[in-house]
Amino acid sequence: MTRILTPGQVTLADLEAIYWDGTPVRLDPSAHAGIDRSAARIAEVAAGDAPVYGVNTGFGKLASIRIDRADVATLQRNLILSHCCGVGDPLPEAVVRLILTLKLLSLGRGASGVRRSLVDLIEGMLQKGVLPVIPEKGSVGASGDLAPLAHMTAVMLGHGEAMVHGRRLPGAEALRSVGLEPMALQAKEGLALINGTQVSTALALVGLFRAVRALKTAIVTGALSTDAAMGSTAPFLAEIHTLRGHAGQIEVAAALRALMDGSGIRASHSENDERVQDPYCLRCQPQVDGACLDVLRQAARTLEIEANAATDNPLVLSDGQVVSGGNFHAEPVALAADMIALAVAEIGAIAQRRIALLVDPALSYGLPGFLTPKPGLNSGLMIAEVTTAALMSENKQMAHPASIDSTPTSANQEDHVSMACHGARRLLPMTQNLFWILGVEAMMGAQGVELRAPHETSPRLLAVKAAIRARIAPLAEDRFMGDDMAAGGDIVAGGALIAAAGAEILPGLVA
Structure with missing residues (x-):
């Protein structure tokens, strides 16, 4: 039976059932309006001339470089492929299922500016058992779990690999084997998918x-x-x-x-x-x-x-501002993990x-x-x-x-x-x-x-x-x-x- 999740109101009991039992999930439809509203705002920003981080600029230390309007989609694709730098053994499938669920919840808060079709694809992957192969190592837990989340996102674009009911398949084949199709990213969507603490939090x-x-x-x-x-x-x-x-x-x-x-x-x-x-x-x-x-x-x-x-960056605020912050910094998770250890x-x-x-x-x-x-x-x-x-x-x-x-990374832009x-x-x-x-x-x-x-x-x-x-x-x-x-x-x-x-x-x- 599918578990319906309301972003902002999910309990530990919900998450534990998803982990132990593999319960499939779907967002409560009440989240759709906020998702659509923030996506429309990002589309409006992308069509304008004002520089907005990650929408029409480069990333990290390259944030001062403006990107032509015609290259905004390419920018997001390049972001994902260049960040697929994880190494090591794949994370367990039950962990990956939880990662996808947490990303779904974060996007469902309606502050990330992604289209509903992207959310629908994540729901479809969870419903039909398409679990990206995510290498276990490569994140320092700030600016998001960049490398592992890029491997997750690559499958959505038809790249990388995924497990589907015990078979390890190329990304595009994995999706099509269950009736799903890869998608092309639009403005800010790649950044929304990899800026976030979902891998750290799931683990x-x-x-x-x-x-x-x-x-x-x-x-x-x-x-x-x-x-x-x-x-x-x-x-x-x-x-x-x-x-x-x-x-x-x-x-x-x-x-x-x-x-x-x-x-x-x-x-x-x-x-x-x-x-x-x-x-x-x-x-x-x-x-x-x-x-x-x-x-x-x-x-x-x-x-x-x-x-x-909501832990990606920038975020679409309730008044329509698109503002860069630091919710991707996983210090609360790091301290909690140390306590558990x-x-x-x-x-x-x-x-x-x-x-x-x-x-x-x-x-x-x-x-x-x-x-x-x-x-x-x-x-x-x-x-x-x-x-x-x-x-x-x-x-x-x-x-x-x-x-x-x-330790400082990314040319000292990410210095803690x-x-x-x-x-x-x-x-x-x-x-x-x-x-x-x-x-x-x-x-x-x-x-x-x-x-x-x-x-x-x-x-x-x-x-x-x-x-x-x-x-x-x-x-x-x-x-x-x-x-x-x-x-x-x-x-x-x-x-x-x-x-x-x-x-x-x-x-x-x-x-």
């Missing part, structure tokens, strides 16, 4: 959606690990967290209480347990994961605003310490070394823990802020840039690393609670364990582990543990 949104899924899963696997280690639930008591007052912390503690409610493991040993306090990786889960939740919510607010924004690194860091605790007989309160029933003859989950340490360390290295790494695009793009490998870390924790937590038999964990965590065991068998003796490691990551990425635990008890992005 940051994808990083956000994946980070939230990982955080919810980390609360589930953290509860499983806590029970496997016979950790105390006292640090999760509600009053402790209300005395501090942070919303995320309060919600994570509540989720942990709900997940562990009814467990017989801790209760079976509480009278003889000489421990006074658990290590921080168990005890401080609400404080750490709750802080990460609060940070993700702040980033989410920024990205929801940006997803609804920090949260992803921290979620993985504390999860990895829980993993390390479970395999260490000095800390795991009676569990066998490396969670194997026959340690020595078997290494058990020894190297699975080592792999998570490698992944955690890689994420810490990638979490260095990208937004502070400005955001680096939002690669700051957001790194969130994809970072969240994949986190999925693998949490997959290992899930595997170890399931093994740990089973080793506590005949005592059983809580009803919710039994359901979680069943979801794990549907893909990963108990580890009785050493076996080839690569398949289990991959399955663990897939279980987390697909959200299976969230569903098994009961998604309603886990915090979301709405404060």
Whole structure:
């Protein structure tokens, strides 16, 4: 079913459904009048003699060069082809779908001066599954995501390449294979398509959606690990967290209480347990994961605003002025991406310490070394823990802020840039690393609670364990582990543990 989007009013829930489910979209017809009005204004400017940036002038450092009226269309075509300078692997198709959607929303604000036929073509590409091949590298996140958006636009002109239902085709062939035709750009349209933050924003949104899924899963696997280690639930008591007052912390503690409610493991040993306090990786889960939740919510607010924004240049204002500004500068997105990266690194860091605790007989309160029933003859989950340490360390290295790494470009015309695009793009490998870390924790937590038999964990965590065991068998003796490691990551990425635990008890992005 097609999702109808109203520019300026699109929610994170809309965007998340488009990303995960591939829902096709179309603009609400209420946007058409504004699009037509701004297009008419640009046509009027193009027919006049006054210089207007990007309409009848060159671009960037070449803005002082006037363009003849007869060459205005050629100017836009040349802009796109000359800016197709991206390199690297293609962006994932789900990301490209979101990029096209965000560009549609930006143009739908009625401030870009493009014709409705151009908007119709983007809608048609989304409806019929024509997804441009966009190289992942080449944007510095200011003056727009120029190179990647040029590769997107090139397909609309019949150049470049696109994926169509699993086939990689030349741009013109890709369009015609689904009954669409390439188009020629008119005044300002090329600039409207490549000046904008849509690639950076789409990548940051994808990083956000994946980070939230990982955080919810980390609360589930953290509860499983806590029970496997016979950790105390006292640090999760509600009053402790209300005395501090942070919303995320309060919600994570509540989720942990709900997940562990009814467990017989801790209760079976509480009278003889000489421990006074658990290590921080168990005890401080609400404080750490709750802080990460609060940070993700702040980033989410920024990205929801940006997803609804008009970010090209110049813009057609409500009074008819065509004015150059700087909405293409992606600093808000860059800072949001840095925040998400920090949260992803921290979620993985504390999860990895829980993993390390479970395999260490000095800390795991009676569990066998490396969670194997026959340690020595078997290494058990020894190297699975080592792999998570490698992944955690890689994420810490990638979490260095990208937004502070400005460098001048374009002959110093663009003398401060955001680096939002690669700051957001790194969130994809970072969240994949986190999925693998949490997959290992899930595997170890399931093994740990089973080793506590005949005592059983809580009803919710039994359901979680069943979801794990549907893909990963108990580890009785050493076996080839690569398949289990991959399955663990897939279980987390697909959200299976969230569903098994009961998604309603886990915090979301709405404060």
